[in-house]
Amino acid sequence: MSAQVTDNTVSVPIADNRDVSVEPGQPYPAPYRGSQYSIVDSRKHGTVIEWKYNDLVVHVEPPGGLIDRLQSLGKSRGSGKGSIRITADKEILTKINADSYVHSHHAPVKSGWIPVYLGTLDGHLDFDIDNDPSFPTRDLWVWSGFTFNHGERWSVSNNDQLIWTWKNYRFYSAFEHSDLINKYATYRKIAGRLYINEHGHVYVNVPRDEVPPGETEMVEQVYDEWRRYANRNNKRAAMRLVERRLKVTGDGDPSEGHLPIYIGHLSEFDDGLIPKPVVADEEYYIDASHEEGGGY
Amino acid sequence: MKQDGISVGDPWPHHYRGLSLQVSPNREVWWQLYQGTDRLRLNPAPEKIVDHLLDHKRIGGRFHVTEQGDALTRVENGEEYDQIYLGKVDNLDGELVPDGAEEYSIDLQPDGLEAGDLWPSIYDGSRYSFVGDRFWWHSGQSHKRHPVPTGLPIDIEQNLQRYKRDGGSFRILPWGDVITLVPIHPTPEKVQNQFNKLPRVVRNIIKLRKDRDVEMLPVYIGSLGDYQIEVKDPPSLTDSLSAEEEESLNSWAQNLGRTTARSTDTHKVSTDTDSGGSQKDKSTSETERASKKNNSEQKDTKPPELNDDPVDWIMEDMGDVGEQNPNQHDST
Numbered sequence: 064m065s066a067q068v069t070d071n072t073v074s075v076p077i078a079d080n081r082d083v084s085v086e087p088g089q090p091y092p093a094p095y096r097g098s099q100y101s102i103v104d105s106r107k108h109g110t111v112i113e114w115k116y117n118d119l120v121v122h123v124e125p126p127g128g129l130i131d132r133l134q135s136l137g138k139s140r141g142s143g144k145g146s147i148r149i150t151a152d153k154e155i156l157t158k159i160n161a162d163s164y165v166h167s168h169h170a171p172v173k174s175g176w177i178p179v180y181l182g183t184l185d186g187h188l189d190f191d192i193d194n195d196p197s198f199p200t201r202d203l204w205v206w207s208g209f210t211f212n213h214g215e216r217w218s219v220s221n222n223d224q225l226i227w228t229w230k231n232y233r234f235y236s237a238f239e240h241s242d243l244i245n246k247y248a249t250y251r252k253i254a255g256r257l258y259i260n261e262h263g264h265v266y267v268n269v270p271r272d273e274v275p276p277g278e279t280e281m282v283e284q285v286y287d288e289w290r291r292y293a294n295r296n297n298k299r300a301a302m303r304l305v306e307r308r309l310k311v312t313g314d315g316d317p318s319e320g321h322l323p324i325y326i327g328h329l330s331e332f333d334d335g336l337i338p339k340p341v342v343a344d345e346e347y348y349i350d351a352s353h354e355e356g357g358g359y
Numbered sequence: 360m361k362q363d364g365i366s367v368g369d370p371w372p373h374h375y376r377g378l379s380l381q382v383s384p385n386r387e388v389w390w391q392l393y394q395g396t397d398r399l400r401l402n403p404a405p406e407k408i409v410d411h412l413l414d415h416k417r418i419g420g421r422f423h424v425t426e427q428g429d430a431l432t433r434v435e436n437g438e439e440y441d442q443i444y445l446g447k448v449d450n451l452d453g454e455l456v457p458d459g460a461e462e463y464s465i466d467l468q469p470d471g472l473e474a475g476d477l478w479p480s481i482y483d484g485s486r487y488s489f490v491g492d493r494f495w496w497h498s499g500q501s502h503k504r505h506p507v508p509t510g511l512p513i514d515i516e517q518n519l520q521r522y523k524r525d526g527g528s529f530r531i532l533p534w535g536d537v538i539t540l541v542p543i544h545p546t547p548e549k550v551q552n553q554f555n556k557l558p559r560v561v562r563n564i565i566k567l568r569k570d571r572d573v574e575m576l577p578v579y580i581g582s583l584g585d586y587q588i589e590v591k592d593p594p595s596l597t598d599s600l601s602a603e604e605e606e607s608l609n610s611w612a613q614n615l616g617r618t619t620a621r622s623t624d625t626h627k628v629s630t631d632t633d634s635g636g637s638q639k640d641k642s643t644s645e646t647e648r649a650s651k652k653n654n655s656e657q658k659d660t661k662p663p664e665l666n667d668d669p670v671d672w673i674m675e676d677m678g679d680v681g682e683q684n685p686n687q688h689d690s691t
Binding site: 103105106113115117118119120121191192271283286287290299300302303304305306309310316317318320322 | 439495500501502503504506593594596597598599600604607608610611612613
């Protein structure tokens, strides 16, 4: 078994520059976000964890301890099935309906779908996709881990803030991330998205026409190299994930799509600070409680 | 009684789908409103299929009839289910008789309908889905989409696109009629009038309620005739790339040098790193402008979730989200 759920108490930034300690099983007092997976039954392999984007589906064994924890907390009336998120700080989250959640009286909103912290991810989900790559000699590469439903999705504003958005809610990171934003700005001229996955890797969307003039050669070279590398090593899944990303973000025209560019690991920026959105409007919890998948 | 060389009692090697019917121990055949208690007896019952089903399930049970008239059932085998071929239903027809209200019987196979007319019978059949001109069958077991590369006849495609602009699921009955559910109809008075003319017991059965506010009505789309739907295996992430996919990857790099000078933007982002929150309002609007410009960037992480079929709603009511209940036989 390659991954486990660990019983860590985590510090979660909340309003007024405070952190709150949250134990596994307790309601999660911050935006519901992160890489999206589901716990489902597979006829062939029993209970599995699933990554999915439209017709692309991959199943692996769930992290040890996860199903038991979901069941004991009342997820999906005790079946433990349903969707989870994993944040950039490896916090595993789910939403449990207040009707069956054992700690609903502790939640900021006591009805509907309550976000719950389950524990932290230790190790790697066993997907045959490299979501935790290592490129010691590279400054830039094509991101070819999961390219959908993967990572916390942040917006970079033109005044160098990371903003987490959902519906009309806009929550700022508790920290400054000037190194990270500088790196982002090297490859994209205007405000846009960046994604941070559960292993701390950061990738950005790069529309071809928005690469700053001085960097186009570099991006072109990296993209060519990556394609040669992927072809040579028969990295079909990686190529398919990138191809699909280009097509979808280009509205069907891949040449107009956004190339997912890997810009580095959080440890390389801002002393390794992990961006953490702070809920500045409690209404968010009410809105997010209306749907199981909502709030991210 | 063979299909592709398959004999009655053989394993069914194709995708499992179809109109769902229930055989009771006394040989009656019923259609039931999903998890509800309302049920309709099919008269006459397809006797041969009932015989074959009772050979495998002595106390009766559920079977399905595909859009080509093949009758199938699933038989428990340890923790697994075997899919068994029960034979061809030559002409599945007759009346659906409400339990205890025989005077309100309806035709299983209504006729004389035009595209867009209310479908005055049960909403059931083989379930397929589409968006634009892409069609697929969704497997409840593997959770995967199995593409229908050759699509459907052009008139069916056009009518589906007309009545269901955003795509979604539809059903095909054993005799080839295609039906779908619509929340909003281009000519609502027409279907509403057709609906109001039906007896109440029938209205209660075919009126399908999605949410508190949304009622969906089944409409007739057309007939497949002899057209056979061909379903392919779902793509796998690790399949070889098609020529089209290869070309997609190439196309991004072509013309990469084509950029126009927008130097102010460039400098704003890359040189002004310490401006803090002083430009908050301005930058907010710029962020939003950027987001709008790149609306595909927002769309990318939210693929359309198709949830327009009663089976999906029932699973939600049960606290599941569809994908969690692959053993739900009705989802075929």
